[in-house]
Amino acid sequence: MRDILVETSARHVHVTQETLEVLFGKGFELSVRAMLSQPGQFVSNSRVDIVGYKINKATGEKVETRIKNVSILGPVRKANQVEISLTDARTLGINAPVRESGDIAGSGPCKLVGPAGEVELSEGVIVAKRHIHMTPEDAKEFGVSNGEIVNLEVLTEGRHLIFGDVVIRVRDDFALACHIDTDESNAAGCAGTVYGRIVK
Template sequence: MGRKILVETSARHVHVSQTDLETLFGEGYTLTNKKDLSQPGQFACEEKVTVIGPKGETKMSILGPTRASTQVEVSLTDARSLGIKALVRESGDIDGTQGCKLVGPAGEVEIPCGVIAAKRHIHMTPADAQEFGVEDKQIVSVEVTTDGRSLTFGDVVCRVSDTYALAMHIDTDESNAACGPNEGTIIK
């Protein structure tokens, strides 16, 4: 068996542009760091917005820092509840996806696209990639062993950068299917 990797559940969340942040929370507004996340420089924010789709709405936390484009990351179950057909995409790949309305305390934004179900992925440094014998954008499988629901996740994209820390991210649907795994092994 190879080296284990941390498997984290990424719950539904929103990434916002600075322009949309100011529309939602007010001119000159900055995000408030509630908790640092495993990826360097990333953090969960105190701020939340209401995400509104054709069939429903839900409150979601914002993750910081701000980004070039606003996007909403949901599980496929969340998407059904909102009445949105979320495409499975890598974060940032939002062209051709559905949009939604975001409502904050100071205003609202209608994003024309940006609702995705994030493709399961592994963040890794170049040294990690070399150790695992993989390359950036390579697709692998990851075996997770849990009490009663062990499974293998296929179609996992390797994302390699000096700015990452080693961790696999899956959404809540995937985590529930495997009884909340906390580690896995790459099996190419």
């Protein structure tokens, strides 16, 4: 069986066209900075700040937290979604659950701040559940099905690691790649091009 490319997803934001226009101005459109491994998906040239808050335990005061210049990925979507690491969630004071992309009901709140305006999100902040994108043909080759949970052995030197709870995501327009976040990537010592393999 082929080894699977393991890609590290840095924190990023998906927005609706409506949100994009509040943040950047009426009629604004995302432009491509770099294409991603998944067909049609790209890192845009647009960045926003993610804003949360913490309560100062001594004074009870609300203290704003902020991570600046977070890339918006395109194309625009039907729902806003902010994907951060658990380290980011701690920095921001946002209670972000580990979820699959698209499963945002009751997830964390935040404010997005762009050059033209701000948008308060009552939910949408998640820590993406680690996953492997593949086509139906790939799924047949690996003997797995959509939604199946597998272990992925990440083949790195020095911090070799087997991740559990990796969800298989099958779609015709996916390309074979595993996505982990920066916390997971650092835990496994990922650097450069990294591959992994499914272990059952």
